[in-house]
Amino acid sequence: MKTRRYLRFLRRGFVHAGPPLHLTLFVTGRCNLRCRHCFHWKEVAASVEGPSLEEIEALARSARAMGPLLWVSLGGGEPFLRPDLPEIARAFGSSGLRHLAIPTNGLVDRQHDALARMAVENPETFVSVAVSIDGPPDVHDAIRALPGAHARAVEAVRGFRDLAERHPNLGVGLILTVTRENQGVLAGHMEELVGELRPHNVTINLARGDALDQNLLDVEPARYREVVDTKTRLLREGRLPYFAFPLARVAVARDLLTYEHVERIARGLREPHHPCTAGSLSAVVFEDGSVHPCEILGTPLGNLNEVGWDLSRLWKTEEATALRRTIRDTRCSCTWECAQADNVLFRPGSWPRLAREAARL
Numbered sequence: 001m002k003t004r005r006y007l008r009f010l011r012r013g014f015v016h017a018g019p020p021l022h023l024t025l026f027v028t029g030r031c032n033l034r035c036r037h038c039f040h041w042k043e044v045a046a047s048v049e050g051p052s053l054e055e056i057e058a059l060a061r062s063a064r065a066m067g068p069l070l071w072v073s074l075g076g077g078e079p080f081l082r083p084d085l086p087e088i089a090r091a092f093g094s095s096g097l098r099h100l101a102i103p104t105n106g107l108v109d110r111q112h113d114a115l116a117r118m119a120v121e122n123p124e125t126f127v128s129v130a131v132s133i134d135g136p137p138d139v140h141d142a143i144r145a146l147p148g149a150h151a152r153a154v155e156a157v158r159g160f161r162d163l164a165e166r167h168p169n170l171g172v173g174l175i176l177t178v179t180r181e182n183q184g185v186l187a188g189h190m191e192e193l194v195g196e197l198r199p200h201n202v203t204i205n206l207a208r209g210d211a212l213d214q215n216l217l218d219v220e221p222a223r224y225r226e227v228v229d230t231k232t233r234l235l236r237e238g239r240l241p242y243f244a245f246p247l248a249r250v251a252v253a254r255d256l257l258t259y260e261h262v263e264r265i266a267r268g269l270r271e272p273h274h275p276c277t278a279g280s281l282s283a284v285v286f287e288d289g290s291v292h293p294c295e296i297l298g299t300p301l302g303n304l305n306e307v308g309w310d311l312s313r314l315w316k317t318e319e320a321t322a323l324r325r326t327i328r329d330t331r332c333s334c335t336w337e338c339a340q341a342d343n344v345l346f347r348p349g350s351w352p353r354l355a356r357e358a359a360r361l
Contacts, residue, residue, distance in 0.1 A: 003246040005098060009070055012281060013346045019066035019315065022282035022342055024295070025059070026050060027088060028077040029287050033105050034145050037134075037179045037216045039209030039295070044077055048287045051309070053084050057091045058309035059285070064095035066312050073101040073338070077287075080108035086117040093122030099245075103175055106131040106156030107149065112163060119167035126245045130173035130203055131157050135182035136189050143181055143216070157197045164200070171243035173201040176227065179216035180207075183223035187230040194234055200243050202231050203255075206262055206335045209296060221266045228259040235361065250345075253357035257350060258341045265335050274343040274350075276332050279324045281342050283311070296334045299323060 009021060029048030063069050072092050079085055079102055089100055118127050134140045137150040160172040174193060176186055190202060204227055207217050234240040242252050279293025289304040291314055301320040307313040344350050
């Protein structure tokens with residue numbers, strides 16, 4: 001993977017208008033868990049089917065024609081419940097994709113074989129898989145509403161880590177979502193997991209949206225900061241190596257600045273404001289084909305079913321332009337880390353700090 005493949009995206013820090021660089025695709029609403037902090041619980045409860053492989057292939061071709069994607073995340077539901085997940089990955093990998101991310105609960109039997117195929121069949125794409133763990137066994141199993149879920153998730157990480165030893169374009173991470181129920185124990189458990197499982201990265205999320213159990217959204221910002229500070233220390237001590245791809249240190253620095261900004265928003269602080277790039281640099285495609293700027297706002301740009309899954313036909317419509325204007329004029333902001341990471345990375349005002357943090361790392 002060559003650094004120069006990333007440099008073409010640099011200009012989008014100055015010109016946000018253009019094709020999306022970052023796509024989140026909900027491949028299925030089906031899930032084998034009923035997590036109490038899930039913001040997507042209504043679709044999960046209904047077991048909403050995702051788009052067909054043919055529709056996804058049309059979307060990938062459209063995105064390629066608009067300009068190569070930097071990052072695609074395959075969400076759900078549980079993505080590995082789709083037996084054609086490797087074919088979905090190939091649809092984007094064959095179109096010049098740089099990064100493919102797959103969040104998972106780690107409870108699907110075929111997940112390791114599927115991931116190995118994705119790594120082999122997409123050698124020019126960095127594939128990362130991240131297993132969600134919400135705290136020590138009793139806490140995790142209570143939030144996930146399944147006894148033994150923690151033990152199975154840990155075993156999944158071990159299996160993914162073994163695969164990564166054989167596939168250099170494969171990275172393994174953990175996802176820790178801070179909720180009211182785990183906020184007092186998550187930092188300590190993260191350190192235990194890093195020592196035991198040796199993940200390449202830990203992603204920290206703040207519980208958000210319309211959770212199945214609204215009580216879990218009541219998180220103390222200081223507790224969120226404890227989890228972030230623990231991750232930062234593990235990075236600086238070299239115990240959390242991060243993924244091995246070009247400009248990885250910049251990505252680490254981006255994450256640290258993103259956590260700072262998310263905490264400010266969680267505390268109700270509106271300044272400094274990072275103009276949101278959702279709907280300009282990124283898009284979210286839900287199972288029903290509706291295209292949204294993000295997972296939070298709830299206002300679609302349109303529906304791919306009406307345009308043959310050709311994203312370009314929705315991207316430049318008057319409705320899409322008006323929605324971007326609304327996001328800008330209302331100074332829209334939220335704690336969704338994926339959008340805020342884009343806002344940090346493609347904001348020239350952040351670049352001096354990104355450079356300093358990357359140098360420190």
